[in-house]
Amino acid sequence: MKNKAYIIAASAISAQEPFSRMEDFAALPAEGVFVPCKDPDFKQYINPMAGRRMSGILKRSIAVSKHALSECVIACPDAIITGTGNGCVSDTEAFLSKMVEDGESMLNPSKFICSTPNTIGSQIAISLGCKGFNSTHVNDRFAMEGALQDCLFLLQKGSVKNVLLCTADQMTEGLYRMLNVEGLWKGIPVSEGACAFVLSSSPEGAFAVVEDMVQTRSNPEWELDRMLSSNGLNRDDIDLTITPEDYKKYCGEFLSASAFGLLCCCQTLKNNGAGRILLSGESSRGYSYILLSGICTN
Amino acid sequence: MQRPIAITGAGIISALGIGLEQTLGNLVDGVCPIGPIRHLQTGHSGLPCGEVDLSDSQLYDLCREDKERVIPRSSLLGIVAARQAEEDAGVVPGTRVALINGTTVGGMDITERYFNLFGNNPDYNSLIKLHLDGVTTDIIADALSCSVAYTDVISTACSAAANAIAFGAELILSGKYDVVIAGGTECLTKFHLNGFNSLMILDSNPCRPFDASRKGLNLGEGAAFLVMESKEHAEMRGARIRALLSGWGNACDAYHQTASSPDGRGAICAMQAALDMAGLKPSDINYVNAHGTGTENNDLSEGVALMTLFGDKMPYVGSTKCFTGHATSAAGALEAVISILCLQNRFVPANLRFETKDPGLNFCPVTENLMDVELRHVMSNSFGFGGNDSSLIFSSACPI
Known part of the structure; x- marks a missing residue:
């Protein structure tokens, strides 16, 4: 079986200007600092009412996915596959610290509901009304790779014509402090980001x-x-x-x-x-x- | 029709016990292990759960692992089940394999235990990375006698293991690996026990899937793995084939983050996709091992989906979560192994504690064990938060 697909859209929300092109990228400061994402105006992509309840990673994932889909003029993809190393860290952390600090009672479920990694893919699906194949790969540094392999399988089988691949990770103050103390990321600026690609089984519109x-x-x-x-x-x-x-x-x-x-x-x-x-x-x-x-x- | 995948090995640990024999024995005997929590340290120990009745220390011993090394409980459970599976399949040590794990909690038991010490006490900082699902999966990979060349982790909440099995099957079809070990593992943690409790969907009594008076689910834990290979590869090496995986389907309900749609649209699409792949009609399915969590919402939505798909030819339906509890991300793997045991032993376990038919449904689940029934095709459903719905079809390896 061939392991091949065409890319018809690619977008990123990162420490660079939102959705910018490579020619405009600027190098980040080199050492030890946290450089946050530069977010777009989410109102263009997400109903402000719905957005109020969403953490940054969810808003970025939906916005970058919609941006990529608009680039290739697809309203709703046939499938959505997500890759995330750390999942919805801020919601996980919020529920966890409340439980550790205040004990196991009177906990509000809203943070727990959004804490699982597949919240990203399902919120994209809900916002697009996409009822097709939907899966989430979480193999930390190979989260994107696992998700991409899943896209290739799906397209090669011919069961779908196009797939939205969305990847996202976020950094929180708490996580940064922990990881920085551990010295895991010495010499590299720490950041976060969300990327989206639309892959197709046909070369039409591919670059x-x-x-x-x-x-x-x-x-x-x-x-x-x-x-x-x-x-x-x-x-x-x-x-x-x-x-x-x-x-x-x-x-x-x-x-x-x-x-x-x-x-x-x-x-x-x-x-x-x-x-x-x-x-x-x-x-x-x-x-x-x-x-x-x-x-x-x- | 897709070429079916041969299942040549299986391993399982859950509240029902350790290994295939104990699991089958307890299912046949109708032993319900759901009860108060004994090992997880929590203020909610009165909530009935399907806990694996081994302390972490006993699990270390079972895995022959060094207690000086911190290993998340989900990895320990995974090691037990994955080692059983590779041994059961008789794969030669050193065989190049892929390991696909479905999990969500990962090393959350370690994280919640040391959360306040992270970042403040250098002795504990090296444990932070154990939180990651990929790291907990690699611990399992390193404990196997096979040579694991590739790992991947799928996390789609309560359908994670089913999707891991489906992805493993794709790896076999692609020819990338001759042998894939796929399944899932999940341990009870305070984090998700409190999460489900805050959602008010935990029954304070043992759960009653599909019963009109059902009040919610009981959480469970465990791990199960399957060894999968192409039929040709299995036959070439003379492996015993326990069952075939003949179809798998995945769809998204795209309705609500935690609730299933009233018409069960996502579930219907997932089941139909699995049938299409297997080249089967709904009437070919003999038994549906339902997702059947015991929550009002799931069982009604899944039941309506089953009614739509199967019409007046409803196969046997039952949920085995009344035995294991809902092992969330591992549930799909536990139920895959149980489905295979059913196929091999011509057996359908009772859906325990069912008394009253739901007025919204036109069928009752299986209320007593059925022995010596003709089972050719068993469907296993796994539905997750976020509408991640998956369905697997296992078929008898012996043509009738």
Whole structure:
């Protein structure tokens, strides 16, 4: 089975200007600080009444999804797949700290209701009226990769024509303090963000192609070569490799930051029309490689 | 019609016991393990739950893990079930496999225990990362004798494990992996016990799925995993095939964050998608292992969906949450294993404590154990908050 899909829209809400293009990205300050998201005017995307009850991650996810869908003029996708490393942290934290501080009584359910990671995908579905396939991948630094693989399976099976892929992670003061004390993110600006892509089984309107992908816990070199050779390629056929260092200077560190890397690949291929890019990822838990090409690449 | 997936191994730990034999034995004997909480430290210990009757310390011993190392309870439960599954399938140690886990709480038991110390006491800071579902899944992967090359975690609330099994099946169909271990794990935590309690959907008595007087659900915990491979691969290595996964469907109710729609639209779409994939008609299904949580909303919405889909050819319907409690993200895996045990043993367990038909429904669930019934196809439903509805169809491996 081919492991391929066409990308027809890509948008991001990040530490850069909302929905901005790569040419306008500016490097973030390098060390130890938290750089928050630059949010768009949510009123364009979310009914203010509904928005009042939503945490930042939900508002960003809905807004970035609607922005991507408007880019490819699709009102409602056939399926929604979400990737989030940490899920709805602020609502989880709010319910948890209330329970730890005030004890196990008189708790308000509203924060609990929005604490599960699939709140993101289901709130997008409710806001779009999308009753199609809906799933959420939460494999921390590989949350986007798992969700993307799910999109590729769905499109290859032919059961859907297009899929909305939304990724999101948020940072809270409490989480930043904990992680900073632990020294997990030394030397990298800490941030947050939400990205959305629309993938299609047809090349119409596409500006980039996901040719194949692999994610592995071990033997990365062997797995990469195996993926390339199964596509009749070798490492010399790759024109550009994008590593986390290449894009994290623009988006900062968050668990689904590789989605911002995917956005950079898409915009590069959109500008160039041709070429093959390898988006590589690495964490203490494994490795990932996503092979992309421009729409005019042979 | 999709090529069916062979299930060659299964493992389970829940309130019903450890392993396939104990689980089946207690189901057949009608032993209901739901009762007051004994191991989770909570002010709500009087609320009946389907707790696994082992302390964390006993679970460490069962897993032969070092007690000096902090391991979330969900990982310990997962290790027990996943090791059983790989052993049951007889996969050669070192086989390259993928492990797909459905979970939501992850390491929440650790997080809630040390929450006030995080960020203030360096001794505890290294435990923060245990909160992540991916990290808790890797602990399971590292404890297996198979070589786990790929892990993924799916979190769609109460349908997480069903979606993990479906994603695992896709990995087999794609040819990326010959063998996939998929299922889910969830432990009781104060966080979600209090969450469900604040929603006022916990019954203060053992739950009564589909009964007109039902008052809510009982939470449960546990883990279950399936070993899946293509039929060809299973036959080539001479593996015993317990059952086939012949269809899986997923749809979103897109109605409300915590409530199901009155017409059960998402549930109908998920069940229909699973039937379509399996190339089956509704009348081919012999037994529906329902989501059947015991809440007013779920059982009515699911019941209406079943009435719409099956019409006057209603198969046997029952919920086994009256035995296990609702193990949330692991529920789909527990019920997948129970469905397979039913198929293999020509058995349908009673939906305990059912007395009065719901006036909104035209059917009653199975009230007594049915033995030696012809079961070819069993449907297992899992519906999550946010309308994440999934349905799996397991089929008998022996053609009748």
